[in-house]
Amino acid sequence: MAPQIFHLSSARWRTALVGVIGQLRRLVRQGPPKIIIDFSITKHLHPCGTLLFVSELDRLQREFAGVIRCNYPKDDVVEQLFQHIGLLQKLGRTPRKEITAGNVTPWHFESGHEIDASKFASMFEDYAGSLWQSDRRDLWVGMQEAMANCIEHAYTEERGDGLPSRKRWWMFAREESGMLSVALCDLGIGIQRSLPKNPEAAGFIQQIVNVVTGQRKTPEAKHIKAAIEYGKTRTKDRHRGKGLGQIFGFVERSPDSSLRIMSNKGIYTFAPERRTGEERVEHFADYNDSIEGTLIQWRIPLKAGDPI
Template sequence: MKKLTPYARERQLRLARKRMCRIRKKNIERRKSIKLRESFAILKAPDTFTISSVEKRHNLLRFLERLRETVVLRKHAIRIDFTATQKMITDGTLLFYAELCRLKRLGGGVKIRCIPPRNLKVAQVLKQVGIFDLVGYRRRIETTYADVIHWRSANGHEVIGEKFDEVLGHYDGQITEALSQKLYLGFTEAMTNCHHHAYIGVRPDGLNVEHEPKEWWMFSQEKDGWLTVVFCDLGIGIPGTLPIKKPSLWQRILTFGGQLDAHAIQEALIESRTRTGLHHRGKGLKQLVDVIAKVGGGQVNIFSNKGCFTLKSGSESIFQYKDDIYGTLINWRVPLGGLSDDSTRG
């Protein structure tokens, strides 16, 4: 073997030292990555975010329960794994968004991060509505799906009519003035009910949080010629409010036997009165339900705790779920365009 010159020997030593430095650096990065993964609890998100389907609702609410326990009770950093998520429906997405906002407030700085979804449309929804911002995911995502571009969101603590324009001002001219006024009335009434009713007790979700801000959240979405508006609060729900504010009505509901939460929503709409007892208050939501009944194909779903009231094509129904959303979510769906002002009067 040819003997190395001093220069060649020194070069070989330099190369060996560089290789060792690269190996050490990789090992350090690998250990840091492992430590980072170990320091975060991994929570798999459901494949579908919705509260309408019995099975999908159960999966979502179980996921939210584990999320609350990890962040607030255990004070443990968490990474939400969206890799299996395929669909983001407005009702379940808004409930998740509201819960996430609340946990960011209650978590005391506990980190909430995510593993992004493989589904491109889901990623665009998470970006569009602000969920990626809440979990610190900063990668640039361009919204290309038409029905995702039209998602709008708003939230607040007070009864602020101007918030209506943040989510529905975009549709001026696409819905009739009469229907727009009814939607506005229903929206402000939902905020009023949230302010006066929703947070009069402790939300029974196991966290025992008192004196919470009277927060509400709202989404709107345009898809296939239809406008969907969803409003949510995380209070004690209509069935939780009635025993406190309207005990005589609640006693009557108890005589119905089963489906208590669903009956509570239906009876509260019939009663159409508020905590203040003023006859001109509390009718906005009822009026909204009535006007949707006159709109061809219009639909309203009112979810509260385990109950659901539905008005679709003029027909009313109620349903009782097994799983509790611990709050109230109102979902309006109306067609864009082609509506007569006459059809919304009355």
Template sequence: MKKLSEKHKKHLVRASEREMDKRIRKNTKRNRLNKSRLGYYVLCSPGVLSLMRRQSRSRLIAFTRSIHKLVNKGKRRIWLDFSDLNEVVADGMIYLHAELSRLSRVVKGLQFRSSPPSNKTVGQVFNQIGFSKVINCKIGVSPECNRKDVSTWLCAYGEKVVGEKCGGILDYYQGRMADSLTRELFRGMTEAMTNSYHHAYIKERGDSLRHIDYYKPWWLFSQEVDGKLSVVLCDLGLGIPGTIPINNPGLMRKLKRFFGKDLTDSVTIKEAIVNSKTRTHKAYRGKGLRQIVETINNSEDGKISILSNKGCYTHTESGETNLTDYPASIGGTIICWQVSLPVESVDVNAFSDDEAVLY
């Protein structure tokens, strides 16, 4: 066997020392993490946050239900591990944001701590919409990870509507939303948010959490970029299929007679849009969803998706409509829509670099 030179021996020794240092740092980090988790119940998030992909939807809802189960058992220290999370879609992100924000608001003494996502883009999303504060997680994002498709998303949150007319809701919220939403052009969106307050929370949600009469929240993501306005609105009320029997019992009886056992949540959403009726019996209420669909029909490249309980209704500007039903319910309603903005509505300076953090 060939004898090793002194230079080669020193190289092997240094390589061995580097490997040993690496293992020590790794074990130290793991031990520090395990020590910080003491006293917490650990739950691992799914790899994708999405509500329209069947498998991802099932895993996301199972994740939120696991959190609810721990809370209902009296557990108040929960550690959420997001290290394997690699992709977030707006509908899934706002759903998880809403669920955890509501738990933090309603459950006394609840403490969330979290492991940050390994994916830097996902970490930027968490910071951008304020989710990192909800889960009590410090996430450092380097400047090179500052992606435009993330930094232009804005997040707003509100608990009640002030004033009779539908425009009043825009004056009472926390966070920020795209400028175009405050214009008359998108009055239908404002009306949909008003419906979230007046219709969605007419009864308890039924998830065993403490019910607060005045707590009727909504969450909204909005983005105005490259001539397009994208909006995602979420409430955690009864859902459209749950409110129809109360708001419009006559319509529900007709649907049951016509569809029988084939009546699904997606069909109920579609019929609710066609047969909009206000519970408050006021002319300017109860047409929000229909107004949004009409806006989509008149817009180039417009699209709307309404997820409510187990159903999903999707409609495009070409008139194409798709209905989908899933096994698990989200226990609420999420409205996602996108339209092209008129030329005069596009503001190329709408977002600056100093707007990376919402609140």
């Protein structure tokens, strides 16, 4: 049974969602004639958990077409969203809803296996007029680099789950309350395993890990931060950190923007701190459960009017 809430920043619901995904992978490897996903209790879909779930299901469907099916969700909004992004159709259910929910219609979903800017160009046509010219340029470059990260670095080794590793990325985007939210997911080996391993790079990265994050017991999150810092200092090289450094730089230059990067068990957040009034602060955490991949989320304010 699918969990009630699809969320990766809550330890409870992260464990539930990752557990269901792992069970699906085990079942398809065993080769049962049919697997039915029960969405009866699913009520809340956060972008992070939903994108991971959709990505994993899409991967399994591409390898084992027709094996996984589902029932119709009982929650109307959940069914509308799953229909809107094409998930129900992939799971053998005929679309039956008119997509009217205000928190469903703004969502755009794309997936691909190449560094193909045209894949997300159409997604941002609706938002281009609401972004400053410099933001449009930086966002475009950041998205291309994020795609390059997925294709060139996330799949350099086998993932280790007993299934074939094929290069692919998945993306959500939406506008809500004057903010543009983008999420990009890959199901590769994670940031820590994909960082450069030559002695010079490894030494530099370890130095960053030791200096910028102190003695916190968050090894995966530390390496996300190290990848960002390494990317900012090695902009001419092709490596996993380059795209992260460019995305971070874009968010850092854009007031009120925020960035969250999840990779395997780690999570790094750079966001406004409303409780203390600080403009933006960094948070590091490692969870018990690995998402077995990388998911990048960033939120960018849309302009309210013409620049003064």
